[in-house]
Amino acid sequence: MTLLRGLVLLSLCLASGQSAGDQPAPAGSQNAPCPLLSVNDPVQRDRLLYHTCYLSQPTDLGDWRQITPAQLPAQLKWQASNGEQLAFPRSQLEYWIRLNLKNDGPTPGFWYLALDYAPVDYVSFTLHRANGSSVIETGDQRPFDARGIDYRYYLVPISLNAGEAATLYLRLSSQGALNLPLSLLTPDELVAQSNTLTLTHGLFYGALIIFALFNLLLFISSGTRYYFFNAFYMASLGLFLFAMGGFAYQHLWPGSPWLANTAVPLSMALCALAINLFGRSFLQVRRQSPLTSRLMTAQTGIACGLLVLALALPYNHAIAIITVAALALICSLFFIGVIRWRQGHSHAKWYVLSWSLMVLGTLTYALAAFGYIPDFLQQEMIMQSAIGGQVLLLNYAIVQRWRDMQKRLWLAENRAKMRLEREVAERTTQLQDAMRDLEAANQRLEALSTRDSLTGLHNRRYLDGRLTELIREAHRHLRPLALVVLDADHFKRINDHYGHAVGDLCLRHIADELKHAVHRPQDVVARFGGEEFALLLPDTDLAGAQRVTNQFLQRLASCPAGQREGLHIPLTLSAGVALLQADETQAQLFERADSALYRAKAGGRNQLVVAGNTPAPVGTATNRNRE
Structure with a gap:
């Protein structure tokens, strides 16, 4: 009020x-x-x-x-x-x-x-x-x-x-x-007075130019329009103060008295146009608030009309009309910002605070410039302080809008992912029901499936495809990738002694323990042979892969299979681990891990052997221990 x-x-x-x-x-x-x-x-x-x-x-x-x-x-x-x-x-x-x-x-x-x-x-x-x-x-x-x-x-x-x-x-x-x-x-x-004012004005206009250029570079790099409108606003605002303070006539057009008078109302009209364009883009009113969008479109037309008036009318009429119109426009943007704030746009809060400073500073400066309050020099300093605060808050509002937009994108992405997962689950259920009725189709789909029917783990087909993707990502982003190949020790004896049903039970037991050994969504656990298993551990260095594998081997050795069935079958596995090297192919990585597995078998079983490294591992400079 x-x-x-x-x-x-x-x-x-x-x-x-x-x-x-x-x-x-x-x-x-x-x-x-x-x-x-x-x-x-x-x-x-x-x-x-x-x-x-x-x-x-x-x-x-x-x-x-x-x-x-x-x-x-x-x-x-x-x-x-x-x-x-x-x-x-x-x-x-x-x-x-x-x-x-x-x-x-x-x-x-x-x-x-x-x-x-x-x-x-x-x-x-x-x-x-x-x-x-x-x-x-x-x-x-x-x-x-x-x-x-x-x-x-x-x-x-x-x-x-x-x-x-x-x-x-x-x-x-x-x-x-x-x-x-x-x-x-x-x-x-x-x-002494001139030195003080020179320092003050130098800091003010220098900061204004830096902010304007910074927003212009952001516009060039991102293409986001409100960065350009913000740079346009700060440039036109700086021109207005430069003209009002006599600097423009002194330095820009000392031989043009016509511009000395016209520059003040003209730069005010440019400010009015710039702030309206910026507010319309920054507050996102075009799609979300059609009525407000039409209002701001009308205000843009009024601001363009003010540019014509600044050139056509005498100075005394132009400056009075444009001053009142600009103040009304600033107040309109202030209340539009309040409305957007109440609608849940958190970045609009800083926009409103910035325009609160601007309204007070502009009102005080206008009253001083028109002679209604004294001490014009002091009001000029107050205006510069208000503009400095407004520019800082306005750019902070831009940062908050960017953060708000990132948060909304993240939420939208998560919602889309969850919706997709639900749809995939529904489609999978429908396909499973259909496959029970169509034995022939079931056999074809089963052959193409990526899951091992016995253990529920990923199969060799999935393993090969996922390993190709992870190797490509590791080379592109210079991140480590570990491959662990495991094989059950003396598994033939279990099948011969207990039968294949118990052997299958032991394989499911191994699979369950492997699932508990890894916790990250990006890790892959697969069964790619009879009693052969594999772990794909992206973003994991050699020490992390060793720690995960040794913890699994120790837990498996201390937890016999078949306890629910009244059996106590001790199980051990041998493992070979290889860390992806620079320019290494999938076949080369798998071959090194398999060679390490055979060395573990030959060395007494129930142990982990690390494959030798020839070139430098991928992501050596950025390896991170697995948490």
Whole structure:
């Protein structure tokens, strides 16, 4: 509600045709004289506005630019500012400012009068002495070099001999507001102030350029449009502040007075267009909120219309209309962000916070620029602070949106995977029912099946196909892959002594223990022969494969088969393990693991033998122990 009140206040002020634009903002006595200011006294210099008088140009005197201070009628009554900031909102009049100066020191001195407000159409400085007058005529309607001093604002050099007095007159006129932050500085004070402002502005504009380029590079690399719109917004915002602060006229188009005036409303209109395009893309309103999408489409059309108005209308009308429209657009985006936040888009929260800062900063800056609140320089710093905070929050909001999008993609992928698994399970059940009825089809499908019917493990067909895939992935990503080949010891004796039914029971027992030995979904357990088994362990180094296999061999040796049937059949297995080498084929890997298995058999059985490595193993630099 505070934001709305501020917007309404500014709109009413700008729309009022008889507002303070026709009556000067400071209230002072009509007959008060201009107190003499001792330029040597720093206290009096700090209280410059207590020594300042002003008056509005009478309309019956003709062209004000043709009138010298000496031609002003004596009966005109100067008004004292009484320490209040000189600001004339939406001024259509011409104004005179007067300062009576005197050097009370014993030596000559040099000072600068600074007018720290760039958008002034015409300004004339006349320093009247006893021995003559010097005149500087400048302003945005004249080339920049008319100022004499290369400075973004206006500086008037004042030199006074010891005991010399002079009167300084300023004549001003502008299509827009006149905000006149005046100060009288020594050269040292001016240099110190300029150094501080140079550092502050350098950091601000440098950070703005870096963020804009960073977003532009993200757009080029990813193709995501809101990165481009964010870069566009920061560039147009920087251009607006650059123009409003006088830097653009000083550095970009010093010979073009037309651009000096037009750049301010034009860059504001560009900002309005950029923020609307960014908000529409970032908040994802096109598909999810058709009504909001139509509203933002209309706002985009309004922003394009503001660009036309900035070029077609006079400055005073264009700046007022565009300021109100831009503030209304910012508030609209603020409330749209709130709605999207309430709809569950967590990244919209940071968007709303960023625009809260922007609304407050813009409102304060606009009121200061139009002369409704004093101390324009301080409000400029507040605006820069607000923009800095907004840019940081806006880019953080982009990061949060990316994280939110990744989370949504991950959830969607998991849901799709679970749905696919359910569908596969349903189809498998249907196929199994059908295969019970069709013996011939069952035989063909069984031959192509990837499961061993006795143990439930993967069979040789699945093993070969999966091993090919894992070898390809291991070579591509430089990750380790371990192959373990196992064979039951003296299994023929079990079949001969107990019969094949007990032998099958022992094989199922081995399979169950192998299933318990591995826990990761990507690991593969297969039976590829009568009593031969294999383990595929991706992302597992040699030490990890040895640990898994030895734990299995120890558990199997301590857990006889057939205990439920009243039998206690001890079982042991021999194993050979090989780690995939660089450029090694499937056949070569299997051959090395099989050779290691035979060495385990020859070495006494019930043990694990590691195959020898010839080239460097795949993923040597990134091997990770299996957890």
